[in-house]
Amino acid sequence: xxxxxxxxxxxxxxxxxxxxxxxETKLSxxxxxxxxxxxxxxxxxxxxxxxxxxxxxxxxxxAGLIERAHHAGADETATGRKRWPxxxxxxxxxMAAASVTAAALIVVPLLRTPVxxxxxxxxxxxxxxxxxxxxxxxxxxxxxxxxILWYYKETEQ
Amino acid sequence: MAVEGRDPAFPGLxxxxxxxxxxxxxxxxxxxxxxxxxxxxxxxxxxxxxxxAADADDVMQEVMIRVIRSIETWPAGESFAPWxxxxxxxxxxxxxxxxxxxxxxxxxxxxxxxVPAPGGDPSLVFAGRELAGLVGALLRxxxxxxxxxxxxxxxQGMTAKEVAQLIGIRASSVRGSLLKARRNLRRxxxxxxxxxxxxxx
Ligand SMILES: [Zn+2]
Numbered sequence: 001x002x003x004x005x006x007x008x009x010x011x012x013x014x015x016x017x018x019x020x021x022x023x024e025t026k027l028s029x030x031x032x033x034x035x036x037x038x039x040x041x042x043x044x045x046x047x048x049x050x051x052x053x054x055x056x057x058x059x060x061x062x063a064g065l066i067e068r069a070h071h072a073g074a075d076e077t078a079t080g081r082k083r084w085p086x087x088x089x090x091x092x093x094x095m096a097a098a099s100v101t102a103a104a105l106i107v108v109p110l111l112r113t114p115v116x117x118x119x120x121x122x123x124x125x126x127x128x129x130x131x132x133x134x135x136x137x138x139x140x141x142x143x144x145x146x147x148i149l150w151y152y153k154e155t156e157q
Numbered sequence: 158m159a160v161e162g163r164d165p166a167f168p169g170l171x172x173x174x175x176x177x178x179x180x181x182x183x184x185x186x187x188x189x190x191x192x193x194x195x196x197x198x199x200x201x202x203x204x205x206x207x208x209x210a211a212d213a214d215d216v217m218q219e220v221m222i223r224v225i226r227s228i229e230t231w232p233a234g235e236s237f238a239p240w241x242x243x244x245x246x247x248x249x250x251x252x253x254x255x256x257x258x259x260x261x262x263x264x265x266x267x268x269x270x271x272v273p274a275p276g277g278d279p280s281l282v283f284a285g286r287e288l289a290g291l292v293g294a295l296l297r298x299x300x301x302x303x304x305x306x307x308x309x310x311x312x313q314g315m316t317a318k319e320v321a322q323l324i325g326i327r328a329s330s331v332r333g334s335l336l337k338a339r340r341n342l343r344r345x346x347x348x349x350x351x352x353x354x355x356x357x358x
Contacts, residue, residue, distance in 0.1 A: 008347070054292045060192070062192035
């Protein structure tokens with residue numbers, strides 16, 4: 001273990017405030033003065049942020065849920081088979097119709113504008129979500145009205 | 158880089174209680190605002206518990222439909238969130254008991270070449286495979302209590318006391334689980350980059 005070993009031991013247990021400079025401690029001072037530990041601290045913080053985004057999930061269609069709750073039969077609630085109110089029915093129909101043998105790129109027909117701006121490397125992809133027999137990645141574009149849903153089958157990669 | 162504080166995507170427990178009170182007092186708009194906020198919270202609780210996105214979505218819908226249909230029976234104010242948590246936990250447990258789908262939560266790697274880290278620091282870029290590994294480490298490798306506490310405290314910014322109140326355990330237990338989760342996850346995070354691995358204890 002190098003001279004930093006003892007600090008890394010503390011780093012893996014400490015509160016993020018301690019190594020993000022929000023509070024002043026021995027550890028925070030070391031992180032500030034040591035480029036190697038500062039790099040580790042940054043990676044932990046950015047990994048936290050990535051995890052936070054990854055498990056946040058997309059917005060929920062509240063109006064759709066309310067409507068379903070008010071109108072659907074009790075058996076639908078019990079089975080819970082209707083899925084992802086955030087995903088327009090058109091997309092699910094397309095999924096059902098297509099026998100997808102390769103990753104499919106489906107542009108959500110939520111768009112108010114037909115112009116699709118390409119994803120920039122600076123656009124942070126949204127979290128992976130799951131679908132019956134498919135994986136689904138929800139990716140925003142620079143245009144807030146456009147979201148790309150990417151369906152694929154894991155076994156086909 | 159967003160480092161600390163509340164996850165902006167998620168309301169605090171008190172805010173959820175206020176939304177619930179307003180929704181119970183009537184009005185479609187108030188109900189929609191409550192459902193919009195609570196559904197994401199419920200789905201995330203379920204995801205962390207079940208480690209499966211599709212199952213979590215089923216649980217979210219089941220819970221929210223129940224909530225919407227029984228608007229007049231909601232507990233008031235601050236007790237709303239703990240009540241919602243218990244309802245969600247029971248639904249998730251039931252789902253686990255029935256088997257769930259138990260499929261892999263991963264699978265980013267073929268889709269996302271690189272995920273830029275927040276703050277635009279080019280030295281902090283997550284390859285899709287690395288991010289998938291992180292999500293897998295959180296949801297698959299950590300015991301349920303650790304991942305639950307880690308999400309609530311470390312990612313959502315709740316205090317140990319708030320979490321204790323929410324999930325019905327002691328604050329000291331929350332802190333213990335948090336420390337274990339941090340150690341497990343951060344060692345994994347640091348090991349993802351070989352240049353920092355050498356210092357790992
Ligand atoms: Zn150091």
